Each structure stands twice: as C-alpha cells, then as structure tokens.
Amino acid sequence: MDEFRRIDRSGTNAEKYTLRQKLFGTEDVEPMWVADMDIATPECVIDAVKERLNHPIVGYEVMSDSAFEAQILWMKEHHGFRIERDWLTYSPSVVASIGCAIRAFSNEGDGVIVMDPVYPPFYSMVKDNRRSLILHPLRRDAEGVYRFDLEYLRTQITPQTKLLLLCSPHNPVGRVWSRDELMELGQFCLNHGIVIISDEIHSDIVYSPHRHFPFASLSEALRENTITLIGPGKTFNMAGFSISTVCIASEELRERYEAERLRVHWGDGAALSHTAFEAAYRHGSSWHRKLIGHLDKNRTLLNEWANNHPLIALSSCEATYLAWLDCRALGLGDRELREFFVREANLGLSPGLSFGKEGSGYMRLNFAVATEVLENALGRISDALKRRNDV
Numbered sequence: 001m002d003e004f005r006r007i008d009r010s011g012t013n014a015e016k017y018t019l020r021q022k023l024f025g026t027e028d029v030e031p032m033w034v035a036d037m038d039i040a041t042p043e044c045v046i047d048a049v050k051e052r053l054n055h056p057i058v059g060y061e062v063m064s065d066s067a068f069e070a071q072i073l074w075m076k077e078h079h080g081f082r083i084e085r086d087w088l089t090y091s092p093s094v095v096a097s098i099g100c101a102i103r104a105f106s107n108e109g110d111g112v113i114v115m116d117p118v119y120p121p122f123y124s125m126v127k128d129n130r131r132s133l134i135l136h137p138l139r140r141d142a143e144g145v146y147r148f149d150l151e152y153l154r155t156q157i158t159p160q161t162k163l164l165l166l167c168s169p170h171n172p173v174g175r176v177w178s179r180d181e182l183m184e185l186g187q188f189c190l191n192h193g194i195v196i197i198s199d200e201i202h203s204d205i206v207y208s209p210h211r212h213f214p215f216a217s218l219s220e221a222l223r224e225n226t227i228t229l230i231g232p233g234k235t236f237n238m239a240g241f242s243i244s245t246v247c248i249a250s251e252e253l254r255e256r257y258e259a260e261r262l263r264v265h266w267g268d269g270a271a272l273s274h275t276a277f278e279a280a281y282r283h284g285s286s287w288h289r290k291l292i293g294h295l296d297k298n299r300t301l302l303n304e305w306a307n308n309h310p311l312i313a314l315s316s317c318e319a320t321y322l323a324w325l326d327c328r329a330l331g332l333g334d335r336e337l338r339e340f341f342v343r344e345a346n347l348g349l350s351p352g353l354s355f356g357k358e359g360s361g362y363m364r365l366n367f368a369v370a371t372e373v374l375e376n377a378l379g380r381i382s383d384a385l386k387r388r389n390d391v
C-alpha cells in the first residue's frame with residue numbers, strides 16, 4: 001500500500017480539519033495550514049505503542065535513559081551533533097520550552113529578539129511573559145533569498161536585550177541557515193551577551209544539497225550559550241504525543257532552566273509518548289528517508305506549477321513542508337488574499353500576516369499531503385486565477 005496515500009482524518013479531532021469553520025468560516029476548504037502532515041505516522045511508532053498497551057497498567061513513568069539515547073544517536077548520525085545525556089530534559093512542547101527558557105534567562109521588561117516573519121507563538125511567548133519584542137526583519141536579497149540583517153539589528157538592541165529566538169530551519173520562509181550565516185549571528189550574540197534559544201524542530205526535514213547545522217554544534221562558545229529545542233513531532237508526524245527535549249550543555253544555564261522547569265511542574269511526560277519517542281528515533285530512519293523523497297516530489301511539483309504562474313512566486317524551500325507563497329503580484333490586500341484562497345480556490349492556508357508584518361502579501365501552504373491532493377489544490381488555484389483574469 002502507498003505509505004503516502006490520502007488518509008481520512010475525520011473522527012479524530014484533527015485540529016487542521018476541526019477548526020475550519022472557526023478559522024475560514026466554512027468547512028468547505030481543503031485544509032493546508034497547521035504544520036502537521038496528512039501522512040500516516042510511521043508503523044514502527046504505532047506498533048510500539050500497541051505493544052506497550054499489552055501491559056495493563058499505564059501509570060506515571062520516568063523517561064528512560066534508553067529513550068534519550070535513541071535521540072542522542074539520531075542527532076549524531078543525522079546532524080553530527082554529539083549530545084551528552086545530562087544535557088537533555090523532557091518537555092511536552094517546544095513552545096512551552098520557549099516560554100520556560102524566556103522566564104529562566106530574562107526578567108520582565110527585558111528584550112527578546114524575534115525574526116519577522118516567524119512562527120506566531122514566538123511573538124506571543126515574548127509578549128505573554130511580559131518581555132519586550134525586538135524585531136529583526138528578515139531581508140530578501142536580489143535573488144529573493146531571505147537573509148539576516150545584523151547591521152539593522154545592531155541599531156535595535158539595548159543592554160536589556162537578553163535573548164534571541166532562532167528558528168532553524170526557518171518556518172515559514174523555508175531557509176536552512178548556512179554555517180557562515182549562523183556563525184555570524186552567533187558571534188553577534190556572544191559580543192552582546194545574548195543567549196540563543198534555537199528552535200530546531202524542523203531540522204530533519206531538509207532537502208539536498210542543503211544541510212542543517214545545529215547551532216550548539218558550531219563552536220564551543222556557542223555550545224555554552226545555546227538552548228536547543230528538538231523533538232520527533234514534525235519528523236515523524238507525531239505532534240499528538242506531545243513530547244520533545246531541551247538540550248543545554250552549559251551547567252550554569254542548565255541550573256537556571258531547571259529551576260524554572262520545576263516551577264511549572266510538567267514532570268517527565270506520558271508513558272505512551274516515551275514509547276513512541278524511542279521507537280521513532282530507533283526504528284524510523286528508513287521511513288524518514290522515504291518521507292523526504294515524497295515531500296521532495298511534492299516540492300518539485302510546486303516549483304513547476306509556480307514557474308507557470310507568474311502571479312504567485314515560491315520562495316526557495318530548502319527545508320520544512322511549508323511553502324511560502326509570494327502573492328504580492330496579485331495586488332490584493334491581506335484580507336482579500338485570504339478570501340481569494342478560501343472562497344475562490346476552496347483552500348485553507350495560513351495568512352502570511354499571521355507570521356508578522358513582513359508576511360503581508362504572502363500565504364503559507366502545507367504540502368505534506370498525498371501528491372494527488374496537492375495536484376488538486378494547485379489545479380484549484382490555477383482555475384481561480386484564470387476566472388479572475390477572465391472577468
């Protein structure tokens with residue numbers, strides 16, 4: 001059976017489907033927004049959970065060393081990053097870890113650097129924890145590639161700027177930051193006493209020839225100045241298990257983080273999640289390879305489509321299954337643009353503006369679907385564009 005066939009998610013409370021009415025005002029849209037995949041979670045994960053349920057008690061459990069070691073091995077083999085067991089702790093959510101780290105490493109009123117555009121909870125975590133947002137707008141160069149602008153950032157920071165939130169690879173613009181770009185950013189932070197929280201949840205979905213560099217693996221100084229957030233949620237489509245890890249090499253930072261972690265008391269997580277986590281990292285390699293092949297095929301399809309549709313340009317997608325569509329040539333306001341996709345193409349995409357001011361005129365499309373679903377969606381956009389032109 002085709003592993004990447006269309007899966008009917010009705011009856012599962014899948015957010016992507018259940019929230020359509022609320023978000024788009026109609027159920028009649030193909031949902032291509034929130035970042036989970038309409039692709040079956042690997043069998044090795046499902047089988048391990050079923051096996052665990054052969055035992056009749058599902059009580060409090062600690063996360064075993066063996067589960068952490070499975071992730072350590074994965075990180076070494078896939079990213080050349082050597083993590084020590086002591087550096088890792090469990091977290092139920094990368095976003096929750098961001099909040100915890102913000103509180104651990106800054107005080108109310110301190111500045112936190114956030115790139116624009118970026119995954120929306122980056123902003124809310126800063127604001128909800130009463131820190132002040134220091135915006136770092138990403139710039140598109142002459143080839144349309146998004147770049148850091150450290151010259152500009154230098155003018156925005158103050159001695160109260162304590163943290164930088166990095167999204168690597170980047171959601172939504174799809175960049176895999178190069179070693180040089182990261183080194184330059186890292187040096188900037190070291191020079192200004194800024195600790196880096198590096199959200200690397202998308203690091204396993206990277207397309208050749210690009211390569212992800214874990215920020216903390218770049219140098220000893222950066223290792224000691226970085227909080228890395230990683231997890232199997234995106235890689236193996238298992239966000240519903242609510243499990244990820246926080247990796248901190250510096251003993252001093254680890255102690256500060258641990259004090260805050262104890263205050264929120266999220267403990268060690270759920271038994272079935274530990275089982276799923278370990279199975280994914282231990283046995284998910286060949287499934288993951290096939291997944292990248294499937295996503296890359298969809299990515300090629302998107303590129304070919306965009307080449308034939310000059311009104312919608314695709315930012316170069318080096319990682320993630322999220323396409324960042326530049327729709328500015330359509331000449332629509334952000335509200336009209338969203339309505340165009342909902343009403344005229346029957347598609348539920350994420351509006352660019354929800355990722356920040358710099359996202360105005362863009363839409364984000366999740367292409368982790370069966371290829372026929374993507375073909376159908378692109379066909380609907382083509383038809384909607386044609387109808388517009390014919391009027």
Ligand SMILES: Cc1ncc(COP(=O)(O)O)c(C=O)c1O
Pocket residue numbers: 035092093094095096119167171199201202231233239244
């Ligand atoms: C960059 C990024 N970080 C974090 C998350 C969510 O992680 P979690 O569900 O573990 O909080 C997402 C989900 O889309 C994401 O894109």
